Amino acid sequence: MKEPLAYRMRPQTLDEVIGQQHLIGKHGVLRRCAEEKTLFSMIFYGAPGMGKTTLAIVLANEVNLPYRIFNAVNGTKKELDALFAEAKMFPGFVLIVDEVHRLNKDKQDLLLPHVENGSITLIGATTANPLHSINPAIRSRCHLFEVRTLSDEDIATAIRRALKSPKGYDGRVTMEADAMDFIARQSCGDVRYALNLTELAVTLAKDQTVTLELLKSIPSVHSQRSFKGDDGHYDLVSAFQKSIRGSDVDAALYYLALLIESGDMDSIERRLLVIAYEDVGLGNPAAVARTVQAIDAAKRIGFPEGRIPLSMAVIDLALSPKSRSAETAIDQAMQAARQRSCPIPDYLKFTPTALQEEDRYDYGMPQLWPNIQYLPDTWKDASFYSPGNQGKYERALAENYQRLKQIPRSTNLRLLKKKLKKS
Structure with missing residues (x-):
């Protein structure tokens, strides 16, 4: 069975890793660790498709340490016990834990003593914010490093490598510049998505040339990092509220569009109501009432038409005078009541x-x-x-x-x- 392009193109050395120069650049902490042949327990966090697990594997290889990968979601305690036994035979044993925030208490209790005494070097990978989702007992024993979103140029670099590399298409396939830009934009920094789309496009391409016209004919949905329950979602609603608070109507509409694209009416409703009362409040109470009406109308008619009353509400709130006096007043009264x-x-x-x-x-x-x-x-x-x-x-x-x-x-x-x- 032929391995997927994204799998074949996984970096084997730090020099092959794309992006993350804050970690692996000339003076980056992970580069120094590799040079010193020393690893510490750490957790990589960031959006999907950024290469967290790959980076962990590369680090283990760079320092010539044995490693195993354990999935916190479906891995068992029996598997952990076997890994602990293996670690006794290999000093510096590296355990790479995917979805580390999903470790249940039983598995944590088994793992913690081995991380504590250094018999295991833990490298966790997670899409969640470790400050909120990782158990404090695990977190306090690890260094936290953010794996940042790749730029469009980073994605284009990954595609060019795949087209030229013997592990990819070995120069047999070409891609038009505008087609490469299209994939980079669609990927939203997810290199795995970009390579998967590249592989599909190459399969469909005539004369071994990937064109923009071909890509537009593929009924694919662009990679979107903001899903319910994912940290990207909370970042999105945070940017949404702050844009309205800062009276940047264009930014507010852009973030509303992202929320609408994800179909997350519940978050739109809750956030708009919070914004109306918390940020606008008595600065324009009529706008607060209109927001409630707009939400009700949007829920009644549904998407796509529901976007119109929501847009009106966002414009109204963003351009309204702001007053947080009601929130400040009740907070001070509650402080007095508690005192x-x-x-x-x-x-x-x-x-x-x-x-x-x-x-x-x-x-x-x-x-x-x-x-x-x-x-x-x-x-x-x-x-x-x-x-x-x-x-x-x-x-x-x-x-x-x-x-x-x-x-x-x-x-x-x-x-x-x-x-x-x-x-």
Whole structure:
């Protein structure tokens, strides 16, 4: 059976690895490790198709250490025990663990002592953010290195190598420049995807020439790194919110388009609602209400037409005045509540029993209400709300807030009632 092109073109040395110059360049930490013939336990993290496992294998080969690959998803404890026994016979034994964040507790308990005493050098590979997904016990024993997304030029370099290399097509196949650019763009930095698409195109090519026309005739879907549950997804929604917060409407629409392409309506809905209330808030509350309506409309009509109300909402929010005063206010109030919980004044209780009628809250005297002290004495001078000044609506709120702040508030309702009756 013929091996896939991506498999045949796997690098065997550090010099064959494409990209990752921050790790394997002249002064890169992994280059120095290879030169010193010394490895430490480490975890490589990054998007799929970046070459994490390949880099681990190359490192083991560079330092002439035996290695085995273990998959955390379907590997068994019995397999681990066999690997531990093998490690006893080979000092410096390297265990490469794919999907290391998926190691369950039992496997971790088996692995940790061997990593701790150095009988095994662990090199983990994961698409997840290790700060969030890797067990702290594993993480504290490893160095963390990001395997970065490859550039379009990196992908083009990989394709050119495959076309020329004896392990690839040995110069028998040519590819037009615009066709190579097309594959690089479609790949989104995933070299495995790029080589797989190259292999398919070569199979279909006439006269051993891959053209742009041929590639466009292949009903393929471009590689997309932002999936539900993947760290790329969280990066995407983060960029989406920050673009709206920064009032960059074009960037916000671009990230919305990526979310729509992935069909992730749940994340779009949740993120837009959070943005509306957290970032725009009282700066333009009408836009907040319109966002809720736009989400409802998009869910009712579905994609592709649902993109239109979502686009309107994103444009509206991105270009609206921003105010986070509501979030700041409740956070300060919650901090105060956690710091000290005080009893509610008797006259504010639902059914006060120990108060005479003159000291009770009077539902028939609305003119009395702005003069009453509602906060407990401990917090009577607190100001949790700090008005923003980003939109007409909140400026009006701020003016009213300042006016009300000038009115003295009292806990003596009996005296307040007498004063108001006299006036």
